Amino acid sequence: MNLTLKVWRQKNTNTEGNFENYDVQGISEDMSFLEMFDVLNERLINDGKEPIAFDHDCREGICGMCSMYINGSPHGPNRGVTTCQLHMRSFKSGDTITVEPWRAAAFPVIKDLTVNRSSFDRIISAGGFVSVNTGNAQDANALPIAKEKADEAFAAAACIGCGACVAACKNASAMLFTSAKISQLALLPQGQAEREMRAEKMVAQMDIEGFGACTNTGACEAECPKGISLENIARMNREYFGAVLSSKEHE
Amino acid sequence: MATSPRLDAKIPDGQLSEKWTKFRSTVPLVNPANKRNIEIIVVGTGLAGASAAASLAEMGYKVKAFCFQDSPRRAHSIAAQGGVNAAKNYQNDGDSVYRLFYDTIKGGDYRAREANVHRLSEVSGNIIDQCVAQGVPFAREYGGLLSNRSFGGTQVQRTFYAAGQTGQQLLLGAYSALQRQVGLGNVTMYTRHEMMDVVMVDGKARGIIARDLISGKLERHFGHAVLLCTGGYGNVFYLSTNAMGSNVTAAWKAHKKGAFFGNPCYTQIHPTCIPVSGDHQSKLTLMSESLRNDGRIWVPKKPNDTRPANQIPEDERDYYLERRYPAFGNLVPRDIASRAAKERCDAGYGVGASKKAVYLDYAAAILRYGRVEATKRGMHNASNEELQVMGKEVVKEKYGNLFDMYKQITGEDPYEVPMRIYPAVHYTMGGLWVDYNLMTTVPGLYALGEANFSDHGANRLGASALMQGLADGYFVIPYTIGAYLSGDIRTKAIPTDAPEFVAAEKAVQDTIDKLMSIQGTKSVDYYHKKLGLIMWDKCGMARNEVGLKEAIEEIKALRKEFWSNVRIPGDANEFNPELEKAGRVADFLELGELMCIDALNRNESCGGHFREEYQTEEGEAKRDDENYAYVAAWEYKGDSDYELHKEELVYENIKIAQRSYK
Numbered sequence: 001m002n003l004t005l006k007v008w009r010q011k012n013t014n015t016e017g018n019f020e021n022y023d024v025q026g027i028s029e030d031m032s033f034l035e036m037f038d039v040l041n042e043r044l045i046n047d048g049k050e051p052i053a054f055d056h057d058c059r060e061g062i063c064g065m066c067s068m069y070i071n072g073s074p075h076g077p078n079r080g081v082t083t084c085q086l087h088m089r090s091f092k093s094g095d096t097i098t099v100e101p102w103r104a105a106a107f108p109v110i111k112d113l114t115v116n117r118s119s120f121d122r123i124i125s126a127g128g129f130v131s132v133n134t135g136n137a138q139d140a141n142a143l144p145i146a147k148e149k150a151d152e153a154f155a156a157a158a159c160i161g162c163g164a165c166v167a168a169c170k171n172a173s174a175m176l177f178t179s180a181k182i183s184q185l186a187l188l189p190q191g192q193a194e195r196e197m198r199a200e201k202m203v204a205q206m207d208i209e210g211f212g213a214c215t216n217t218g219a220c221e222a223e224c225p226k227g228i229s230l231e232n233i234a235r236m237n238r239e240y241f242g243a244v245l246s247s248k249e250h251e
Numbered sequence: 252m253a254t255s256p257r258l259d260a261k262i263p264d265g266q267l268s269e270k271w272t273k274f275r276s277t278v279p280l281v282n283p284a285n286k287r288n289i290e291i292i293v294v295g296t297g298l299a300g301a302s303a304a305a306s307l308a309e310m311g312y313k314v315k316a317f318c319f320q321d322s323p324r325r326a327h328s329i330a331a332q333g334g335v336n337a338a339k340n341y342q343n344d345g346d347s348v349y350r351l352f353y354d355t356i357k358g359g360d361y362r363a364r365e366a367n368v369h370r371l372s373e374v375s376g377n378i379i380d381q382c383v384a385q386g387v388p389f390a391r392e393y394g395g396l397l398s399n400r401s402f403g404g405t406q407v408q409r410t411f412y413a414a415g416q417t418g419q420q421l422l423l424g425a426y427s428a429l430q431r432q433v434g435l436g437n438v439t440m441y442t443r444h445e446m447m448d449v450v451m452v453d454g455k456a457r458g459i460i461a462r463d464l465i466s467g468k469l470e471r472h473f474g475h476a477v478l479l480c481t482g483g484y485g486n487v488f489y490l491s492t493n494a495m496g497s498n499v500t501a502a503w504k505a506h507k508k509g510a511f512f513g514n515p516c517y518t519q520i521h522p523t524c525i526p527v528s529g530d531h532q533s534k535l536t537l538m539s540e541s542l543r544n545d546g547r548i549w550v551p552k553k554p555n556d557t558r559p560a561n562q563i564p565e566d567e568r569d570y571y572l573e574r575r576y577p578a579f580g581n582l583v584p585r586d587i588a589s590r591a592a593k594e595r596c597d598a599g600y601g602v603g604a605s606k607k608a609v610y611l612d613y614a615a616a617i618l619r620y621g622r623v624e625a626t627k628r629g630m631h632n633a634s635n636e637e638l639q640v641m642g643k644e645v646v647k648e649k650y651g652n653l654f655d656m657y658k659q660i661t662g663e664d665p666y667e668v669p670m671r672i673y674p675a676v677h678y679t680m681g682g683l684w685v686d687y688n689l690m691t692t693v694p695g696l697y698a699l700g701e702a703n704f705s706d707h708g709a710n711r712l713g714a715s716a717l718m719q720g721l722a723d724g725y726f727v728i729p730y731t732i733g734a735y736l737s738g739d740i741r742t743k744a745i746p747t748d749a750p751e752f753v754a755a756e757k758a759v760q761d762t763i764d765k766l767m768s769i770q771g772t773k774s775v776d777y778y779h780k781k782l783g784l785i786m787w788d789k790c791g792m793a794r795n796e797v798g799l800k801e802a803i804e805e806i807k808a809l810r811k812e813f814w815s816n817v818r819i820p821g822d823a824n825e826f827n828p829e830l831e832k833a834g835r836v837a838d839f840l841e842l843g844e845l846m847c848i849d850a851l852n853r854n855e856s857c858g859g860h861f862r863e864e865y866q867t868e869e870g871e872a873k874r875d876d877e878n879y880a881y882v883a884a885w886e887y888k889g890d891s892d893y894e895l896h897k898e899e900l901v902y903e904n905i906k907i908a909q910r911s912y913k
């Protein structure tokens with residue numbers, strides 16, 4: 001199939017970017033979206049031009065590195081799929097496809113379609129862990145956990161940290177990402193000791209990074225490739241207000 | 252055969268089962284005040300690196316950690332699917348530390364070091380405890396206890412898992428421990444940084460040169476010790492199940508600075524991957540080995556059978572693994588399953604358009620699980636349709652993400668038609684040679700995880716890489732590094748304007764300048780693909796003398812062409828993914844040659860290394876224990892010049908035997 005691509009080009013963080021058009025021919029429907037970009041980049045290199053920079057690594061939908069905003073949706077038109085798992089059979093010959101980077105103040109563009117998401121790491125550093133040093137653990141089966149709880153925690157832990165939720169949100173809020181981690185640990189007995197502190201610190205870090213507020217549009221859930229549910233945001237809000245209330249009581 | 256005097260494995264004396272305990276209680280310690288003045292560089296933050304960096308920082312060392320992705324959470328470990336082994340014996344099925352040790356040595360075709368493997372088995376249980384304490388959501392039974400499944404090469408259920416996302420959950424656990432230390436200021440994390448070389452001062456590893464991938468600037472970093480946790484080199488084949496960025500650069504640069512490379516030719520070809528669909532293919536996708544728990548592998552009994560799978564009646568199917576290996580059936584180790592698939596396809600029984608595929612079929616499992624569910628729910632007259640629905644639900648819970656992935660990639664629904672699978676490059680057992688302390692032949696330079704050669708011999712059993720990476724990082728290096736650092740407490744930080752640092756940086760800069768100045772006509776990928784084809788055809792699933800000799804010459808010629816005709820666009824002082832790839836492919840072009848040299852030297856078949864000249868009448872691998880029961884550790888002497896050193900493998904506790912899974 002033959003396609004027209006309208007791709008965001010930007011030299012680095014400090015320069016302005018613009019769209020450029022590329023025609024690509026002979027694309028097979030078995031190719032992934034990124035393999036289609038490989039074909040285009042190979043051609044650009046052969047023509048003596050600069051290839052388009054984009055992030056990717058596993059190409060299996062699990063590392064969370066790929067991040068293209070395709071025709072107005074993060075990771076493209078299909079539900080539950082990352083950019084690397086999107087295949088060309090989802091498009092038809094003759095289509096024009098617009099490809100942009102994630103757009104959010106907390107995710108500055110590095111080059112072309114590549115953005116800086118280290119703000120997510122700092123949110124985790126603020127409290128997305130259980131403080132247990134290596135070597136201090138008791139026998140794993142000494143702590144039975146109801147299967148339903150474990151499954152629910154797993155569903156929240158499936159977040160790949162891609163940032164599509166932020167890209168999808170008109171406020172560029174990181175609530176879905178942050179709430180997934182808070183939920184995972186709030187659902188498990190291991191997470192109880194630090195539960196209140198965790199919610200307060202992670203939410204505070206989210207604000208420091210410049211992510212926007214949540215106005216419950218649900219766009220994040222709709223675009224999340226891993227099906228992270230809005231219920232996590234509700235749970236996080238309970239955790240957070242509970243924590244703020246109890247720290248007031250202690251004052 | 253005697254061990255080369257250059258290789259001292261430093262295996263502690265005493266009984267096998269007491270070596271590690273004794274070592275731990277006698278290894279010299281570094282006191283807390285001194286730890287604060289000792290800096291450790293950890294390159295790579297996958298399972299091995301993240302667990303090491305977090306644990307060492309918790310102990311009080313100052314740690315600097317590096318990865319080339321934008322976050323430690325994205326290391327290739329994230330993609331591991333099936334599970335992690337541990338000798339917990341929670342299923343009461345006769346598992347023990349000894350049995351895990353034995354299975355691993357046997358699975359590795361008697362080419363691994365006993366003492367290391369026993370230690371790995373001993374600490375395996377602690378890994379599960381640690382991960383659960385961190386909040387890793389492993390799969391559980393209704394009673395709330397942990398669930399297990401089987402993997403190839405074993406007859407017990409000792410594999411812990413989190414759906415088909417075990418690596419993800421384990422890595423996120425280690426990552427959270429690491430980020431906690433970053434937040435506390437005990438670890439400085441350098442993301443989007445690539446290690447370009449090791450810096451040697453007075454014969455010891457004392458730092459690295461790294462490139463900031465965003466600005467393109469070179470940086471000098473000092474460390475009292477340097478840990479390479481940089482993963483495997485399967486991407487030398489271009490197409491593999493590894494992530495696109497997985498590379499050998501860090502290990503290779505260390506090799507050129509004096510670290511011996513152990514068993515480079517031992518490559519694992521995984522039996523169950525989605526077959527290649529065309530020239531555009533950039534990587535291959537694994538379908539976890541756990542699928543062999545329930546799936547049945549077959550090809551048609553008639554060659555060139557073009558009927559759709561579902562129209563081939565039961566008695567016209569050849570379940571060749573069950574036929575050839577009744578004791579282990581579909582759960583034979585990977586090397587055996589891969590070769591068996593190749594044998595059937597080469598003989599003309601392959602399926603699909605390319606005829607390079609076999610079926611992995613879930614129809615029987617779906618029906619079986621459907622019946623179990625029906626019984627549980629008291630439905631005595633469940634219809635076939637109801638059984639199908641219930642069975643599919645169970646399969647979905649166990650393997651849902653894998654089935655979805657298959658459907659995404661192929662456009663076919665594996666709940667309805669059998670999957671088509673074929674072997675693909677997956678893991679490298681070879682790596683930097685290390686002693687019992689995980690130190691390479693360069694003092695102060697360590698290798699952990701897939702980057703070292705140590706525990707899997709000539710073939711790794713499923714679910715054992717995650718175990719080894721975490722064992723190395725959480726439970727081994729925190730102790731063994733004391734043996735070296737306790738002698739180093741008086742060493743002050745070496746300023747990075749020391750001549751050794753300046754010279755190392757200049758050498759890196761020169762190489763980059765050279766690459767950028769070529770401005771030839773072919774892309775980096777062009778060379779990478781060519782190298783991959785040579786490796787796959789001549790140093791892949793089956794190897795022979797003639798092919799290996801040809802490959803060596805072809806690689807040399809390709810390397811020459813690369814250095815005169817590669818085209819790297821853009822600038823070195825900016826974010827430039829093509830330049831990153833070029834550096835990695837340049838190293839693969841050297842490593843590939845060494846792999847062929849090693850494969851040519853090893854005149855036997857063992858594990859993943861199958862030399863066509865050395866096979867039994869039934870086509871099984873034929874080892875030569877008399878002449879080849881050694882680790883081949885190669886020393887770099889110069890361009891295309893390598894010297895072989897041998898570490899004799901002594902089996903004191905296991906009787907070395909012909910490996911049989913029949």
Ligand SMILES: Cc1cc2nc3c(=O)[nH]c(=O)nc-3n(C[C@H](O)[C@H](O)[C@H](O)COP(=O)(O)OP(=O)(O)OC[C@H]3O[C@@H](n4cnc5c(N)ncnc54)[C@H](O)[C@@H]3O)c2cc1C
Pocket residue numbers: 294295296297298299300317318319320323326327328329330331332333334335417418444445446447480481482483492493494497498500501537677678699700701702713714715716717718720
């Ligand atoms: C698809 C797939 C599924 C698998 N499933 C399983 C399984 O179910 N069970 C199992 O036991 N094993 C499995 N394995 C194997 C296992 O995942 C790996 O062997 C293991 O995760 C390797 O971990 P590691 O920490 O050694 O390296 P990696 O996770 O590969 O990490 C390497 C790190 O090094 C960094 N790095 C590399 N080079 C440089 C450089 N030059 N400079 C700076 N940083 C660098 C990277 O950024 C990364 O942080 C699987 C492998 C694959 C490919």
Ligand code: SF4
Pocket residue numbers: 158159160161162163164165166176177180223224225226227228
């Ligand atoms: S919540 Fe979903 S969209 Fe957001 S980072 Fe996690 S996986 Fe990506």
Ligand code: FES
Pocket residue numbers: 055056057058059060061062063064065066082083084085
């Ligand atoms: S490249 Fe890893 S999720 Fe897409």
